[in-house]
Amino acid sequence: MQITQTPSGFTLSLKGRVLIDHSGDAPCLFVGQGDARMDMYRGNFDIEDYVTERSPLRYARISGKTISFSAAEGQPVRLVLSVGESTLDFEAPDRSINRVWLRIAAERDEHVWGGGEQMSYFDMRGRRFPLWTSEPGVGRDKTTEITFKADVTGKSGGDYYNTNYPQPTYLSSRRYALHLETTAYSAFDFRQEQVHEIEVWAVPERIEFFAAPSFIELVERLSLRFGRQPPLPDWIYNGAIVGLKDGVNSFERLENFLAAGVKVSGLWCEDWVGLRHTTFGARLFWDWQANDERYPNLRQRIAELADRDIRFLGYVNPYLCADGPLFVEAEEAGYFAKNADNQTALVDFGEFDCGVVDFTNPKASDWFAERVIGQSMLDFGLSGWMADFGEYLPIDVTLANGVDARLMHNAWPTLWAEVNARAVASRGKTGEALFFMRAGFTGVGAHCPLLWGGDQSVDFSRHDGLVTVICAALSSGLLGNAYHHSDIGGYTSLFGNVRTPELLMRWAEMAAFTPVMRSHEGNRPAENLQIDQDPEVLSHFARMTAIYVHLAPYLRTLSAEAVARGLPVQRPLFLHHEDDPATYTIQDAYLYGADMLVAPVWRPGEKDRTVHLPSGRQWVHAWTGQAYRGGAAVTVAAPLCQPAVFYAEDAAMADLFARLRNL
Amino acid sequence: MQITQTPSGFTLSLKGRVLIDHSGDAPCLFVGQGDARMDMYRGNFDIEDYVTERSPLRYARISGKTISFSAAEGQPVRLVLSVGESTLDFEAPDRSINRVWLRIAAERDEHVWGGGEQMSYFDMRGRRFPLWTSEPGVGRDKTTEITFKADVTGKSGGDYYNTNYPQPTYLSSRRYALHLETTAYSAFDFRQEQVHEIEVWAVPERIEFFAAPSFIELVERLSLRFGRQPPLPDWIYNGAIVGLKDGVNSFERLENFLAAGVKVSGLWCEDWVGLRHTTFGARLFWDWQANDERYPNLRQRIAELADRDIRFLGYVNPYLCADGPLFVEAEEAGYFAKNADNQTALVDFGEFDCGVVDFTNPKASDWFAERVIGQSMLDFGLSGWMADFGEYLPIDVTLANGVDARLMHNAWPTLWAEVNARAVASRGKTGEALFFMRAGFTGVGAHCPLLWGGDQSVDFSRHDGLVTVICAALSSGLLGNAYHHSDIGGYTSLFGNVRTPELLMRWAEMAAFTPVMRSHEGNRPAENLQIDQDPEVLSHFARMTAIYVHLAPYLRTLSAEAVARGLPVQRPLFLHHEDDPATYTIQDAYLYGADMLVAPVWRPGEKDRTVHLPSGRQWVHAWTGQAYRGGAAVTVAAPLCQPAVFYAEDAAMADLFARLRNL
Structure with a gap:
């Protein structure tokens, strides 16, 4: 990353993108302490943070690839960033710090995606996303009766950000990605126009940035970073x-x-x-x-x-019930996580107790x-x-x-x-x-x-x-x-x-x-x-x-x-159509590979679907054979048995797709 | 108030009570900035604060009756407290400050009351109370269907702290009271064992303390401070x-x-x-x-x-509907609050608009x-x-x-x-x-x-x-x-x-x-x-x-x-029985003057009431004449027409009370 001194601070850039813009008046870094209450109810968490300190670190001293932050010139250094090729490593000389907020430069029209497996909002802009693995909730919408009842009976109604699979990683429409390397509770706050704020309930190990000329290449790089799957059996x-x-x-x-x-x-x-x-x-x-x-x-x-x-x-x-034979084996070998009394911690799953096999x-x-x-x-x-x-x-x-x-x-x-x-x-x-x-x-x-x-x-x-x-x-x-x-x-x-x-x-x-x-x-x-x-x-x-x-x-x-390039089977429309900004926020349709577009009917009683066909290709409706020029929304009949599916006229397997009509 | 320097800071005391205990490691004061979102829906508010800075002011320099706070020695003074007889006046040389948190020394077994007109919790210990006048809400309990429906249909369900009449004043069982002089949004946080935290969304004018040897005298002093009412007509x-x-x-x-x-x-x-x-x-x-x-x-x-x-x-x-004759008079005279365009601000009350008479x-x-x-x-x-x-x-x-x-x-x-x-x-x-x-x-x-x-x-x-x-x-x-x-x-x-x-x-x-x-x-x-x-x-x-x-x-x-001493007609039991700690948290019974005790039946279907009779007097059940020694709980029949009412046997008007039985 490139460090550039400015009259009142510095910027950090990656391949021409300013990602951090720091000055004494608008610091990029805040540190402090919090004291969180975290209560778990069968995988649902009630979490409340009491932040006792959030201090801006206005003064940054740059020495080579190291940036030392303090509250003011002459004050003790509280946090040090080591700038790598595309990484920021964190170190906190101040051991009292257990909260860090880092601001990433944002653009007004920017979109952001990722955050692990998000259920409610694909484009995360405009909202804050805590990243903590949990039950996703039943209903997940505080305006519905089901959510209300789940909340009251089991504290299990959930909300838009609750997910089994959070991950502190996002992709930006500015064609970069950010990954926060920590397992601590964290949150991505995309509510502000000028900055994204990364909140961590620990001093994180590192932030990794990825930049690429296209979304496809960005996804390829991320898949290499996080691991690619074997082929389907x-x-x-x-x-x-x-x-x-x-x-x-x-x-x-x-x-x-x-x-x-x-x-x-x-x-x-x-x-x-x-x-x-x-x-x-x-x-x-x-x-x-x-x-x-x-x-x-x-x-x-x-x-x-x-x-x-x-x-x-x-x-x-990963649990073993206390009245099963495998529990006995694991208990004898001491394989379970322990409670405060150094005994096997037993977790109540509803009229039966289980041990937690300690995978550490x-x-x-x-x-x-x-x-x-x-x-x-x-x-x-x-x-x-x-x-x-x-x-x-x-x-x-x-x-x-x-x-x-x-x-x-x-x-x-x-x-x-x-x-x-x-x-x-x-x-x-x-x-x-x-x-x-x-x-x-x-x-x-x-x-x-x-x-x-x-x-x-x-x-x-x-x-x-x-x-x-x-x-x-x-x-x-x-x-x-x-x-x-x-x-x-x-x-x-x-x-x-x-x-x-x-x-x-x-x-x-x-x-x-x-x-x-x-x-x-x-x-x-x-x-x-x-x-x-x-x-x-x-x-x-x-x-x-x-x-x-x-x-x-x-x-x-x-x-x-997927094996060769890490591309997912189901893809957002923009992945292959980044010049078509209308595709950036679509989350009720997807590309099935590059050559098919699927828009499931997801509302009850609906008999047709309107879907934006991305620009640059001709799209053939799978059930009628009618071709549409991409770049506009179309409405097609979608009775039962005929979800709104299109394929690209010039697809290598267009013949196979065409034969769907005769199936 | 007495300022006492300690090895690492100072204490502020009033009549022997340590009310503020400051040291570099445990500062009493935090300042910073917040950016609140406040949305009003017909008197119900959706408020969320984004605190960008909360900095501890660890260094305090005492000069006579003035205490100047800064982040560290040699750093700019950000806030100054002027210590009076029983007051703390605030002044902030740092004009950027719009959030102040002050910590008051607390005791583990302390009780606190007040906060204006609180509907849910009389003893406020263990909870946080935002103090902002609003609709109190319908249901006020997120576990009830009515609250849920009110929230969904009108954002009007409310919560335990919502009230038409908040007031940033509390009384402590340590026989002192604290009043925060500000009209800004504030919050009293009584959740911690060691400190109460006073949060203000502005630099407040002043904090006033009141100390008295008894609760009665404390209430007399507060009533003088805040105003006494005329007699009932x-x-x-x-x-x-x-x-x-x-x-x-x-x-x-x-x-x-x-x-x-x-x-x-x-x-x-x-x-x-x-x-x-x-x-x-x-x-x-x-x-x-x-x-x-x-x-x-x-x-x-x-x-x-x-x-x-x-x-x-x-x-x-205080509103006038836009289609009424008084509106015309006020509008011609320019008596209404204005909107951003300097026109009379019209508030929609549900199919009719009103002007807000500008009482400033x-x-x-x-x-x-x-x-x-x-x-x-x-x-x-x-x-x-x-x-x-x-x-x-x-x-x-x-x-x-x-x-x-x-x-x-x-x-x-x-x-x-x-x-x-x-x-x-x-x-x-x-x-x-x-x-x-x-x-x-x-x-x-x-x-x-x-x-x-x-x-x-x-x-x-x-x-x-x-x-x-x-x-x-x-x-x-x-x-x-x-x-x-x-x-x-x-x-x-x-x-x-x-x-x-x-x-x-x-x-x-x-x-x-x-x-x-x-x-x-x-x-x-x-x-x-x-x-x-x-x-x-x-x-x-x-x-x-x-x-x-x-x-x-x-x-x-x-x-x-009430006219002479400012004592309320309805009084908590502890007001006259401060030696009986069992009275400190009672909120479903009250003294009606010093000599009657009223315990209304407030649950459906209930035919009797259990009530703690305060120690030190003999209490006569109004409907049966049976006398009970104070200092214990009793259960009495409370059929319709006979709420659980007692009077003190030695009351000046005991004869009048006794005649209730013949009514």
């Missing part, structure tokens, strides 16, 4: 992963799907570990081994499925990778699983590495991903066994081969329904997470909110144009419509899997592109 | 003020009250100005003159009522006092009125005195009270004409002869129902407001929440033991039960007015005590 192209959790009945019900023409790549039974009955209803038994009672002869059945090219998938999370202890994570995921899952025959949770590390436990749990909380999802990835690698199954996670943080993409968008409500709501999955895919995709998918039909059914046939069908329509189609019975299967309970929904689902399979050759090229 | 002892707003029917309905034995001192018709019909329903016509259509021959009727010793009361607020213009306030209140109200024959509003001064208007409306907003209620009081005084009717206000701020008590508790919901809810009126009376009473009362039955009926007979009766039971009994038909009379619609409720009301009239000789002594 070959078997995934066979069709959808059907999620059933009906014990041994799941196998019979799968036959109904197949009989209806559904193309199936896998059967996913999260209840493979058996159930526990609580007053809240049936819960999984959190001991990660096959349950012979609920799934008799499971290995035989898995083998029989495999003969038909159908994989079997399960479920795991290499022996504990080795054990979990080998004994649990390796032996009881992979060796047993599982081809994949939901690797659930990761957001719940309690902030009051004691960990083996001696680091404050408040600093490890954000790091946990990536540790969890690493344990899963290591287990898969130990069996030589990288790119073959497929696990999917909702939690994330910096670096998760280096280990996690597939994100899933978390637990949307079973509805069309703006902040917790179908449309949020697009925002999630686009924001996380820019940070190097090439593969994203979601629960078809959503997950969370509470307070009488249940799935409609329309919702299930609209969700399946979107999923057909994502890397992975996977259905889920939801949290309350009995109260919600299931795909195989309605002939229209089932037949619609079969058709969508046919579309997915038809497009498999195209998806293979996107997966190859 | 003689006519008030005749019974209740019956609130009806039924046009000329009000007079006929009043006869029903009288026929049922209700003792009546006045008839209050807020619709005396006529109605306006909007899509929200009937609203008052905001032009403060009798409406001949709705009330034909009103002067004749007022005179006839007077012959029967019944007064007539009306309604006024002496001619405008003279005109309002003389022309409106003097001529059209007092000279017309009104004996009192609700002087509504005062909290709504928009923060973006331009005022005649040139002061920022954000600094005048909190001052407005007191200006409004002064205009009313001046009008009353101009007719020689001080202590005779009775107006009542909900809005307040520092100094309101010098002008306003009677507070009313604002617009409670028509229910028993913890934060917006009957019980909140007690908290309101006790907190405001400690600051010199001797007289408090409320709408019998509450006011706000929204979202299907309507009055029950039980609520009306329980409220009347409480009101019988307050300075003034006054009924109100509520915001939606047609949807809510009215006293005269239910024979049981009417007869119960009659009985309560009989109790009120029976106790009039006692109430007269309390009014005399």
